[in-house]
Amino acid sequence: MKAIEGGITAPKGFRAAGVAAGIKPGSTKRDCALLVSDAPGSVAGMFTTNVLKAPPVSWCEQVCSRGEAQAVFVNSGNANACTGEQGIADAKTMAAQVGAGLELAAEQVCVCSTGVIGVLLPMERIAAGVTGCIEALSTEGSPDAAEAIMTTDTVRKEMAVEVALPSGTIRLGAIAKGSGMIMPNMATMICVLTTDAQVSSDILDGLLRNAVEVSFNRICVDNDMSTSDTVLCLANGASSLVVASPEDQAAFGDALTGVCQEMARELVLDGEGATKFVEIVVEGAQSDDEAKSVARAIATSQLCKTAFFGQDPNWGRFACAAGYAGVTFAPEDLCIWLDDIQIVADGMAAEYLEEDAAAVMAKPSFSLRVAIGKGKGSTVYWTSDLSHDYVSINADYRS
Amino acid sequence: MKAIEGGITAPKGFRAAGVAAGIKPGSTKRDCALLVSDAPGSVAGMFTTNVLKAPPVSWCEQVCSRGEAQAVFVNSGNANACTGEQGIADAKTMAAQVGAGLELAAEQVCVCSTGVIGVLLPMERIAAGVTGCIEALSTEGSPDAAEAIMTTDTVRKEMAVEVALPSGTIRLGAIAKGSGMIMPNMATMICVLTTDAQVSSDILDGLLRNAVEVSFNRICVDNDMSTSDTVLCLANGASSLVVASPEDQAAFGDALTGVCQEMARELVLDGEGATKFVEIVVEGAQSDDEAKSVARAIATSQLCKTAFFGQDPNWGRFACAAGYAGVTFAPEDLCIWLDDIQIVADGMAAEYLEEDAAAVMAKPSFSLRVAIGKGKGSTVYWTSDLSHDYVSINADYRS
Numbered sequence: 001m002k003a004i005e006g007g008i009t010a011p012k013g014f015r016a017a018g019v020a021a022g023i024k025p026g027s028t029k030r031d032c033a034l035l036v037s038d039a040p041g042s043v044a045g046m047f048t049t050n051v052l053k054a055p056p057v058s059w060c061e062q063v064c065s066r067g068e069a070q071a072v073f074v075n076s077g078n079a080n081a082c083t084g085e086q087g088i089a090d091a092k093t094m095a096a097q098v099g100a101g102l103e104l105a106a107e108q109v110c111v112c113s114t115g116v117i118g119v120l121l122p123m124e125r126i127a128a129g130v131t132g133c134i135e136a137l138s139t140e141g142s143p144d145a146a147e148a149i150m151t152t153d154t155v156r157k158e159m160a161v162e163v164a165l166p167s168g169t170i171r172l173g174a175i176a177k178g179s180g181m182i183m184p185n186m187a188t189m190i191c192v193l194t195t196d197a198q199v200s201s202d203i204l205d206g207l208l209r210n211a212v213e214v215s216f217n218r219i220c221v222d223n224d225m226s227t228s229d230t231v232l233c234l235a236n237g238a239s240s241l242v243v244a245s246p247e248d249q250a251a252f253g254d255a256l257t258g259v260c261q262e263m264a265r266e267l268v269l270d271g272e273g274a275t276k277f278v279e280i281v282v283e284g285a286q287s288d289d290e291a292k293s294v295a296r297a298i299a300t301s302q303l304c305k306t307a308f309f310g311q312d313p314n315w316g317r318f319a320c321a322a323g324y325a326g327v328t329f330a331p332e333d334l335c336i337w338l339d340d341i342q343i344v345a346d347g348m349a350a351e352y353l354e355e356d357a358a359a360v361m362a363k364p365s366f367s368l369r370v371a372i373g374k375g376k377g378s379t380v381y382w383t384s385d386l387s388h389d390y391v392s393i394n395a396d397y398r399s
Numbered sequence: 400m401k402a403i404e405g406g407i408t409a410p411k412g413f414r415a416a417g418v419a420a421g422i423k424p425g426s427t428k429r430d431c432a433l434l435v436s437d438a439p440g441s442v443a444g445m446f447t448t449n450v451l452k453a454p455p456v457s458w459c460e461q462v463c464s465r466g467e468a469q470a471v472f473v474n475s476g477n478a479n480a481c482t483g484e485q486g487i488a489d490a491k492t493m494a495a496q497v498g499a500g501l502e503l504a505a506e507q508v509c510v511c512s513t514g515v516i517g518v519l520l521p522m523e524r525i526a527a528g529v530t531g532c533i534e535a536l537s538t539e540g541s542p543d544a545a546e547a548i549m550t551t552d553t554v555r556k557e558m559a560v561e562v563a564l565p566s567g568t569i570r571l572g573a574i575a576k577g578s579g580m581i582m583p584n585m586a587t588m589i590c591v592l593t594t595d596a597q598v599s600s601d602i603l604d605g606l607l608r609n610a611v612e613v614s615f616n617r618i619c620v621d622n623d624m625s626t627s628d629t630v631l632c633l634a635n636g637a638s639s640l641v642v643a644s645p646e647d648q649a650a651f652g653d654a655l656t657g658v659c660q661e662m663a664r665e666l667v668l669d670g671e672g673a674t675k676f677v678e679i680v681v682e683g684a685q686s687d688d689e690a691k692s693v694a695r696a697i698a699t700s701q702l703c704k705t706a707f708f709g710q711d712p713n714w715g716r717f718a719c720a721a722g723y724a725g726v727t728f729a730p731e732d733l734c735i736w737l738d739d740i741q742i743v744a745d746g747m748a749a750e751y752l753e754e755d756a757a758a759v760m761a762k763p764s765f766s767l768r769v770a771i772g773k774g775k776g777s778t779v780y781w782t783s784d785l786s787h788d789y790v791s792i793n794a795d796y797r798s
Contacts, residue, residue: 052722052730052746082718084731084747117715118748302701302785303793310794316516319481323451331451332483347451348483349517386701388790394702395709395786 001255002162004171007142010160011171011196013038013238016141018148021129023122024077024115030148032129033175035072035192036102036137041236042198043069043110044205046212048230054081055091056111060230063110067201072110072192072232073098074149075129076177080113080121090121097127101134112190112230114177115151146175149190152393153177157266163255166247170197170239172255176263191216191231191263197252198237203244207253208233215260216267231260268382273390276308277365278383285377290327294370295381297325305386313357315343322370333373339366400654401561403570406541409559410570410595412437412637415540417547420528422521423476423514429547431528432574434471434591435501435536440635441597442468442509443604445611447629453480454490455510456629462509463631466600471509471591471631472497473548474528475576479512479520489520496526500533511589511629513576514550545574548589551792552576556665562654565646569596569638571654575662590615590630590662596651597636602643606652607632614659615666630659667781672789675707676764677782684776689726693769694780696724704785712756714742721769732772738765 009016016035023031045064047057063069073094080087091113096106113121136144146158160173176191199207212231233256235243243252269277280298285291298304301321307314315336322334336344338360341352360366408415415434422430444463446456462468472493479486490512495505512520535543545557559572575590598606611630632655634642642651668676679697684690697703700720706713714735721733735743737759740751759765 048723050719050722051724051727052718052733079715082715082730082733082743082746082748084745117719118743302789306790306793309790312794316478316481319451320449320516323449324447325450328450331481334451334481344481344517346483347481349481386790387794388787390701391705391708391785391787391790394705395711 001258004160004162006160006173007146007158008035008173008175008192008194009139009142010173011194011236011238013196013236014173014194015137015139016145017133017136017138018141018144018146019129019132019136021125021132023075023125023129027077030144031075031077032133033074033145033148034098034133034137035145035194035234037070037234037236038238039236040068040070040108041234042067042201042204044201044208044233045110046208046231052082054079054113055083055087056080056113057230058088059091059095060110060112060232063107066107068108069110069234070104070108071098071102072112072234073130073133074112074114074190074192075126076149076151077115078113078119078121079115079117082118083120086120090123093123094126094130097130101130110232114149114190142173142175149175149177151177152272153270155270157263157270159259159262161255161259163251165241165243165251167245168239168241170195170241170252172259174259174263176267178267191260193231193233193256193259195233195235196237196239197235197241197243198239199235199243199252203249204233204235207249207256210253211257211260215257215264265382268384271384272393273387274384275364275387276385278308278385279367280381280383281367281369281378282372282381283369283378284371284373284375285327286375287377288379289377291377291379292381293327294322294325294372295379297321298368298370299381299383302386305383308361308385309387311358311361313338313343313354313361318368318370319344322372327372329372329374335371337369400657403559403561405559405572406545406557407434407572407574407591407593408538408541409572410593410635410637412595412635413572413593414536414538415544416532416535416537417540417543417545418528418531418535420524420531422474422524422528429543430474430476431532432473432544432547433497433532433536434544434593434633436469436633436635437637438635439467439469439507440633441466441600441603443600443607443632444509445607445630451481453478453512454482454486455479455512457487458490458494459509459511459629459631462506465506467507468509468633469503469507470497470501471511471633472529472532473511473513473589473591474525475548475550476514477512477518477520478514478516481517482519485519489522492522493525493529496529500529509631513548513589541572541574548574548576550576551671552669554669556662556669558658558661560654560658562650564640564642564650566644567638567640569594569640569651571658573658573662575666577666590659592630592632592655592658594632594634595636595638596634596640596642597638598634598642598651602648603632603634606648606655609652610656610659614656614663664781667783670783671792672786673783674763674786675784677707677784678766679780679782680766680768680777681771681780682768682777683732683770683772683774684726685774686776687778688776690776690778691780692726693721693724693771694778696720697767697769698780698782701785704782707760707784708786710757710760712737712742712753712760717767717769718743721771726771728771728773734770736768
């Protein structure tokens with residue numbers, strides 16, 4: 001797997017665009033993005049489990065259940081969530097407008113909306129955004145599209161890789177957004193993936209589920225799950241390489257997981273107000289799920305997150321969070337490390353120099369490893385800290 | 400039920416004290432508290448469900464399982480948690496020292512420790528604290544005891560009431576501490592209750608469970624449950640009034656619940672960095688438990704809590720949190736009010752003036768009412784906001 005330029009238009013047969021249509025109130029920033037494949041392809045998606053899932057999410061679920069799509073339109077600045085019957089109609093209209101402009105059925109078009117909740121979409125501006133995007137479509141359009149889906153994100157998130165499968169070479173591309181309302185254990189934020197491999201929608205769906213489980217479902221910025229979380233993957237087959245053999249599926253799945261994990265890491269690195277990137281490793285659990293529960297308790301703990309921000313190796317908070325994760329373990333089996341400094345041994349303070357532990361936490365990125373001595377279950381989880389800037393961003397900004 | 404002076408020594412036959420013994424590092428503040436009943440009484444307790452429950456918690460559980468006690472000793476500044484075999488021995492030694500000084504068996508003495516995790520208790524200082532407390536015991540000792548159990552608390556929490564039961568008048572007193580590591584749905588923090596009613600430990604246990612369920616289990620400051628959470632109630636029978644008839648039990652239970660709810664409210668009001676007290680009311684759920692899940696999701700959401708701090712009637716966040724609470728409901732049934740201003744009707748923005756909603760949130764205390772249109776289940780839940788000061792307190796202070 002080799003990194004290449006080009007984002008979601010790196011795979012063959014994709015064009016993209018991002019334009020400003022005034023959806024973000026009082027802003028001239030890009031807020032409409034379009035991705036189009038030259039030919040219809042397979043599509044798979046994973047979505048928020050929020051009861052109040054937004055109309056565009058329901059629309060995408062329908063498209064993905066049929067398994068075929070040719071375009072994805074995304075607007076930022078307005079989530080089209082909690083908008084009732086009109087919101088449902090607006091999502092459909094948006095897909096129809098994109099379809100009309102591209103000579104596709106509306107049912108071939110996925111639509112996503114992200115931004116403020118509870119306000120009707122400004123449909124005239126959306127129509128202008130659709131037209132503008134179609135005019136701007138280009139095989140170099142990925143950066144503009146990646147920029148257009150940003151909300152509180154401070155950096156654009158896109159990547160592409162070339163992957164040598166046993167049967168030949170394919171490409172995978174991705175763009176993503178999201179730096180708040182990021183809650184683990186559920187589908188998250190918005191990420192659009194492309195590949196020129198030919199993959200049936202069933203296989204794609206299974207591989208995407210596996211990839212999301214160990215990437216976007218293993219991150220945390222705050223403890224809130226949005227109404228619009230969406231991960232979509234379009235496979236247009238433009239490389240003519242068919243992913244079907246078990247070997248190709250395994251290699252393709254690994255690459256898809258790698259790309260999802262990299263995008264997930266980037267979301268946490270750009271977490272609202274984040275000054276730290278912490279990799280939480282939990283080992284010695286009965287199962288991977290158990291390990292995930294322990295990791296999530298630490299990753300979402302306000303006290304652990306403020307300790308990360310304060311660069312304070314206050315291991316009592318890490319131990320405490322592990323202790324209320326809903327997982328039983330013998331207290332005397334608990335061990336904790338900051339990078340390679342063991343700070344807890346046999347459930348008590350290990351022998352270490354406070355300054356060594358503090359030095360690890362002073363780094364912008366470090367690992368916190370927790371072992372609970374039960375079995376072979378393990379997990380890796382990524383989280384950010386809780387800083388003054390997080391409070392400022394969310395107390396002052398109507399997102 | 401009438402408020403009276405005197406805290407935990409308001410009920411007849413109790414004495415208390417609070418002294419400084421240097422347990423809080425580098426501080427001359429009071430950090431040891433003792434409560435003693437003139438005669439043995441019934442005792443009931445509720446405790447943390449954290450796997451890493453501290454040795455004093457285990458000790459208290461044993462005392463409560465026997466149902467009889469005569470004294471409670473509490474130190475702040477050190478939680479005696481994650482301290483291994485030595486910690487277990489130290490908790491027992493502490494109880495024995497109190498017992499020796501009062502001519503009681505160690506098994507008659509509950510001990511609680513709160514403060515930093517993972518450091519062995521300074522047992523010489525504890526011994527001095529025990530001696531100091533015994534010397535200072537007084538029927539006016541409640542304020543000193545209430546002060547001695549504080550950690551990051553900014554105000555002392557104590558109260559007492561006189562209750563007219565059908566059979567006669569009794570008194571109930573309470574002190575409590577806790578303003579961080581306050582997580583709902585589990586036993587919480589430290590609260591010591593006294594009464595001069597005569598109540599069997601079985602009845603007391605049942606009534607305490609009911610009271611805690613709708614008081615300390617309905618509050619949230621952050622999402623962390625401590626290793627030391629303890630609620631204890633001592634009933635010494637000094638009033639000679641026996642709580643046994645169903646009528647007396649009901650009246651006594653109501654009073655106990657009222658006292659627990661008031662102490663719970665005070666914990667939230669004094670929540671770390673708190674500038675707002677928000678009463679979350681959820682109605683129209685299938686069951687009270689379902690209502691509690693919805694209330695808890697909102698009460699613990701970082702985004703809702705920063706919106707409270709920012710005084711921003713950003714109802715999308717409240718709706719969103721309700722939507723991921725794990726409770727199904729029809730989106731079009733969702734209604735939300737800030738005090739008496741309806742901001743969400745039928746799952747969408749209601750007609751209201753933004754300035755009216757903002758005016759409610761500008762108040763130091765207000766209610767957020769959520770209805771989900773399913774049934775008669777309801778709950779009341781209390782939470783604070785997430786402020787810059789919360790981050791400062793927890794990034795800068797090793798608690």
